[in-house]
């Protein structure tokens with residue numbers, strides 16, 4: 025039962041490959057795929073097959089997927105181009121005779137107004153239309169997304185955001201990778217859509233408390249309006265488009281779109297999800 029993991033040159037994909045190997049899948053049944061494969065020479069040393077793929081070059085996908093049972097399609101990072109890229113991967117999987125696709129999506133991608141949802145919704149639709157077996161892993165936020173806030177707080181003494189009291193049910197990439205690994209290694213997941221989130225949804229006051237604990241110094245949360253937030257981000261040197269994106273995501277959090285509320289993730293991995301403070305400590309290199 026060969027599994028190919030795309031995005032293996034990135035953070036999450038690498039962790040999924042490592043979890044598959046640690047979880048007992050024979051190394052010769054694990055294929056790690058990405059563009060910059062020089063980054064994952066160590067996975068080849070551990071017996072996994074490493075292949076170069078580019079979503080923009082479909083022939084690389086068809087070649088890489090030959091003889092593969094399951095495609096773990098880790099969503100790409102080039103926002104705005106992903107429907108075509110994921111569509112190419114799904115089409116290549118179909119023509120290579122892949123049996124099943126597992127895809128990393130976004131919370132409630134089919135109904136959510138989350139700014140990142142449309143590409144995931146469209147990908148889910150393409151997967152369903154492919155006729156292949158599938159499992160959808162709708163990952164909530166990574167705790168690692170807040171390392172930037174931690175560094176900002178270390179420098180300025182405060183966490184600034186326009187989320188008001190919105191809650192985030194984050195979990196670590198390692199938690200999501202462990203769940204993907206379970207789905208890839210065990211039966212009974214075909215046709216399922218999992219809403220994966222941390223067990224505990226936290227607000228930004230709690231984020232500031234967690235950061236204080238990790239950095240050993242008390243920092244506070246300063247809530248700002250979206251307009252104030254844009255000005256803060258511009259002053260910090262962010263370009264207008266990126267700043268608008270950050271503020272739009274904060275509005276999504278304010279609206280409760282990342283508040284989670286399921287136990288799908290801890291259920292799959294058989295343990296509680298990693299706490300905010302432990303996840304931050306590990307991500308900040310103090311774990």
Ligand SMILES: NC(=O)c1ccc[n+]([C@@H]2O[C@H](COP(=O)([O-])OP(=O)(O)OC[C@H]3O[C@@H](n4cnc5c(N)ncnc54)[C@H](OP(=O)(O)O)[C@@H]3O)[C@@H](O)[C@H]2O)c1
Pocket residue numbers: 030031032033034035036037058059060061077078079080098099100101102109128163164165166169
């Ligand atoms: N839930 C969240 O909080 C959250 C946050 C950020 C991102 N995400 C999503 O989750 C995915 C995995 O997260 P991550 O942290 O592992 O991201 P990451 O480290 O940026 O990894 C992205 C992976 O996508 C690959 N990729 C991008 N464009 C590609 C292309 N045209 N052809 C082939 N491969 C391509 C990259 O390959 P190379 O590095 O070899 O170019 C890399 O392996 C992201 O790509 C994004 O869709 C989720």
